[in-house]
Amino acid sequence: MKLTELDLNLLLVFDRLVQDGRVSRVAESLGLSQPAVSNALRRLRDLLGDELFLRTPAGMVPTPYAQQLASPVAQALHTLQSALNVRASFDPANSDRCFTLAMTDVGEIYFLPVLMDTLAHEAPGVTLRAVTVADSTLREDMATGRVDLALGSLPPLQAGYFQQALFRQRYVALMRQAHPLAVRPQVTATLYRQAAHVRVVSAGTAHGLVEEALQRLGVHRTVQLTVPHYVALGHVLGNTDLIATVPERLAERLTAPHALVARPLSLKLPVSTIAQYWHAHLHRDPGHQWLRGCLARLFGAGEAGTVSA
Incomplete structure (x- = not known):
């Protein structure tokens, strides 16, 4: 036809x-x-x-x-x-637009409190909807507009997508303040092997690279608890002598509320780059540009510019 x-x-x-x-x-x-x-x-x-x-x-x-x-x-x-809408203007103070963001549970813990506080002051009518970044339909959802922006460390998407690096982060050992290792300035490979661990299996995210690196290094540890996400991690660590290997930005959010401490690791684990990703059809959208600007201002560390994926 x-x-x-x-x-x-x-x-x-x-x-x-x-x-x-x-x-x-x-x-x-x-x-x-x-x-x-x-x-x-x-x-x-x-x-x-x-x-x-x-x-x-x-x-x-x-x-x-x-x-x-x-x-x-x-x-x-x-x-x-x-x-x-390319020439349309966007007034955050008067907009009631809803943005859908894809992120991991770590992203929810790290990004959302700061972002929601900013919206309350700068764009009180703007709302957010968070969905999981590990969904197998993420590329299609971004291409069709069901997801506006993805945050995290993702594999290359494909032509037609943009990305902007926000910051790089290492992995640290997280434990309660009264943990025997908390008095140490650093957790060595020997101490790491001797400790009892919580392992977080966060499917479809870059955190699996840590497990691969430990295997390559031949580091064997005692895992007493395996969980599928980070939601309960602070409560578990605060009440046990277990330690967890976590991204340092997550550690920043969990230490004070759960009386935890983070210690650097002597192990050479991968450093992850956290970026924001979007589809080309939203690249010039004024509202989307404003949201990306907010995220870059709040969380960016000048790691890289905007490039096509």
Whole structure:
């Protein structure tokens, strides 16, 4: 079919149905009546020669053909929207925009308290939604606009993405203030081997590089607890003689609330670069530029400039 035969509003309805799955929700979000949404879906079915959505108790489920169309249509709509908004201004003090940020649990602990405090003073109407950076659909979610910005240490994305380094950080040993190793200025390889450890297995993140480095160094340790994330780490360390190997920026956030101390390691572990990542369709968006500027101002250490990934 030719684009001249297609009403762009039909694609807006299609995109919303993919996301929301219910005619009533689509009607509300687009400011239409439910009959108008149903009529738009009927017209699109006739044009494309496919049912597109099947009604089920759980809502409108896309057909295989609709699933193939979903990502390209969403990306095209977001690209068009971004192009139309290039010259638009952004006033953080009066904006009610919602940004979706992808990050690890470490990122949530480190970034969000400072960022939310800044928003409260500079952009009280702006809201944030945090999602996991380890999601396998991250690239697609960024390309289609479901995720605005990713924070962390990520592998190269691909052409069409930008990144800006914020800071570099090493890994340190974290323990309670009364831990026997807390009196030491540094945790040596021997002391590290002798200690009892908490191991954090943070799937899909750069923290796995530490485990790989320990294996290469031939460092064997006693792991008494393995956890899938960092959420409970402060509470565990504060009440045991276990130690954990963590990014130093996380250690900064956990030491005071949980009466912990951080000590440098003599082991040569990798240093990670934490950056912010975004898709090209948001590169010139004024609101997105403002948010990136905030993050660079609050957390940047002048490590690197903006480059395409």
